[in-house]
Amino acid sequence: MHNEKILVTRSSMPPYEEYIEAIKPLWDNRQITNMGQYHKELEEKLKGYLDVQELSLMVNGHMALELAIQLFDFPEGAEVITTPFTFISTTHAIVRNHLQPVFCDVKRSDGTMDETKIENLITERTVAIVPVHVYGNVCNVDAIQEIADKYNLRVIYDAAHAFGVKYKGKGIGNYGDASIFSFHATKVYNTIEGGAVAFSEHRFYEKLYNLKNFGIRGEDLVTEVGANAKMNEFSAIMGLCNLKYIGNVLEERRKRYHFYRKNVETIKGIGLFEQNEDVCSNYAYFPVLIEEDYCMTRDELYDALRENCIYARKYFYPLTSDQECFRNKYGRACLEQARKLANQILCLPFHDEMKIEQMVKIIDIIK
Numbered sequence: 528m529h530n531e532k533i534l535v536t537r538s539s540m541p542p543y544e545e546y547i548e549a550i551k552p553l554w555d556n557r558q559i560t561n562m563g564q565y566h567k568e569l570e571e572k573l574k575g576y577l578d579v580q581e582l583s584l585m586v587n588g589h590m591a592l593e594l595a596i597q598l599f600d601f602p603e604g605a606e607v608i609t610t611p612f613t614f615i616s617t618t619h620a621i622v623r624n625h626l627q628p629v630f631c632d633v634k635r636s637d638g639t640m641d642e643t644k645i646e647n648l649i650t651e652r653t654v655a656i657v658p659v660h661v662y663g664n665v666c667n668v669d670a671i672q673e674i675a676d677k678y679n680l681r682v683i684y685d686a687a688h689a690f691g692v693k694y695k696g697k698g699i700g701n702y703g704d705a706s707i708f709s710f711h712a713t714k715v716y717n718t719i720e721g722g723a724v725a726f727s728e729h730r731f732y733e734k735l736y737n738l739k740n741f742g743i744r745g746e747d748l749v750t751e752v753g754a755n756a757k758m759n760e761f762s763a764i765m766g767l768c769n770l771k772y773i774g775n776v777l778e779e780r781r782k783r784y785h786f787y788r789k790n791v792e793t794i795k796g797i798g799l800f801e802q803n804e805d806v807c808s809n810y811a812y813f814p815v816l817i818e819e820d821y822c823m824t825r826d827e828l829y830d831a832l833r834e835n836c837i838y839a840r841k842y843f844y845p846l847t848s849d850q851e852c853f854r855n856k857y858g859r860a861c862l863e864q865a866r867k868l869a870n871q872i873l874c875l876p877f878h879d880e881m882k883i884e885q886m887v888k889i890i891d892i893i894k
C-alpha cells in the first residue's frame with residue numbers, strides 16, 4: 528500500500544467475460560471493420576445518450592476534430608479563433624487543415640475561452656471559432672453563438688472532455704455547428720480509441736462518411752478526397768459494453784469529486800474552478816490551482832506527490848501556443864490568464880474506482 532502507484536486516471540472497462548462474449552460473433556461473420564453492425568448500433572445508441580440529432584463515429588477524437596473542421600471547406604490560410612489552454616490536438620487539427628490559429632485568452636473562473644475577448648480578434652480573414660469545454664467546463668455557448676451569428680462564423684466545439692455533459696438540460700453536443708467527443712482510453716467514456724462528431728445538419732453525415740472512408744461511394748466510385756478515420760468493430764463493441772455502465776461510472780465520479788472538493792477547498796492557496804448551476808457535469812477531471820499563497824509552487828507540489836508515487840499531471844502546461852512547433856508563429860492576444868492558469872494547474876489522480884484511502888493520502892500531502 529505504501530508504495531502503490533496512484534496514476535492520474537484509470538480506463539473504465541466492462542467485465543471481461545461480457546466483452547469476450549460480445550465480440551464472439553465477429554469470428555463468425557468476419558466483418559471486423561468498415562461500418563459494420565456494431566458501428567451502426569453504437570452510432571444510434573450514442574445519439575440517444577448524448578441527446579444529439581446526428582452523430583458520426585470516428586477512429587479517435589483528433590480525427591473527429593480534423594474532419595469536423597474540414598467539413599466547412601474554409602479557404603487556405605483563413606483564421607480560426609481558438610484557445611491555447613487545451614490538449615495539443617485542438618491546435619494541431621486547425622493547423623493540419625491549413626488554417627491559422629489565433630489564440631484567445633481564457634477565464635480564470637473555469638478555464639474556457641473568454642468570450643469578451645473574441646470580438647477584438649476577428650478580422651476579415653476569420654472563418655470560425657474553435658472553443659474547448661475544458662475539463663467538461665462548459666463555454667459560454669450563448670455568447671459565442673451570438674458573436675458567430677453577428678460575424679457569420681462557424682463554431683466547432685472541442686468537447687473531448689464533455690461526454691455526457693448537459694447544459695440547461697440539453698446535450699452539450701447540440702451547440703455550435705459541430706462538436707467533437709473523444710473516446711480515448713483516458714477519457715470518462717472509452718471505446719479504447721475512438722471519437723465522434725455531433726451535429727444537426729443531416730447532409731454533414733454523408734460528407735463525414737466520405738471523409739472518414741476515402742470518399743468511397745461504390746465499388747468503382749470515389750467522389751471525394753477522404754482520409755481513413757472509421758471506427759472498427761472491436762472498438763464499437765467496447766463502446767456498447769462501456770455505455771451500459773456509464774451511469775454508474777458518472778455516479779462514482781460524482782461522489783469522489785465532492786469528497787475531494789470538500790476537503791481541498793479549505794486549504795489555503797488551493798483554488799478551484801467555479802461550478803455552473805446550468806451545467807450537469809460529468810466530473811471528468813479534478814483540476815486544482817496552486818496559487819501564490821500556497822506554501823510551495825505547483826512544480827514543487829507535483830514533485831512532492833511524485834516522491835509518494837502519486838502521479839498528478841500538469842494538464843494543460845505549457846500552453847499549446849508556447850509549444851516548440853507553434854511558438855512565435857501565430858497571432859495571439861495577451862494570454863495573461865491562460866499563462867497564469869498553465870503555471871498553476873495540476874490535475875489530481877481521479878477516476879471512478881479511486882479508493883477513499885488514496886484520496887485521503889493525496890489530500891494529506893497537499894495539506
Ligand SMILES: *Cc1c(COP(=O)(O)O)cnc(C)c1O
Pocket residue numbers: 587588589590592613614616617659685687688709710711720721722
Ligand atoms: C483527448 C483530446 C483530444 C483528442 O482525442 P483523441 O481521442 O485522443 O484523439 C482532443 N482535444 C482534447 C481537449 C482532448 O483532451
